[in-house]
Amino acid sequence: MDIAGIKLSEAFKGSGCPVCRAMEKFEEDEIATILYEHVTDPEIRRKFRESLGLCTRHAWRTLEIALGNPLLGPLGVSIIYEDVLNVYLRGERERDECLLCRLVKDKEKILVEALANRLEELLPEYRSSPAILCRRHYEMLVEKLKKEPKLLKKLEEVQREKLMELDSRLKAFIDAYDYRSTRRPTKEEARALEETIEFLKGRPVVMSAGSENRRGRGWLLGLK
Ligand SMILES: [Zn+2]
């Protein structure tokens, strides 16, 4: 298996959607790189100016990551946002998308593509793993497998199996709360609610509602 394949199979080890998790990790690394190395980089500065300081989600995420890391702290973010506030005072307005939204979306495409290319080999691992592809990434993957009906059918079976298992765990969790119940929910059952939300809605990494509303869905698809 190549490096991308090994990385993907590692992503299957945890619960939840492996693509969402990988995007989350990528997003965090990108933010840290900007804060470590590019606070005064003219190109990065331009990107922040054009979006007046990223989208709402990524602006707060950037601050959160900076404050959560003692090696970073608030200085770099302050320098960036002081610059943005200044250009706003000089009359600059928001005219481009958030840099991080764009980077994360590009990464998402690469990850789904890599998964589709190696699925034949990775499917047995996916089946036996606790991971469940979220609805969005499952559908993106299905789209890529249209020309491989056999593999697609196998994926559909595995996904259905996983969702049925998730449903029975969530039911067992609900039952454990019944006043007649004499047992406490297991750890796996207690995880089922979050896993169900993650399957239906993904992790909050894909796109901020703010920038989606601002530009409309056409922008998401590159149609503008
Ligand atoms: Zn996902």
Ligand SMILES: [Zn+2]
């Ligand atoms: Zn963003």
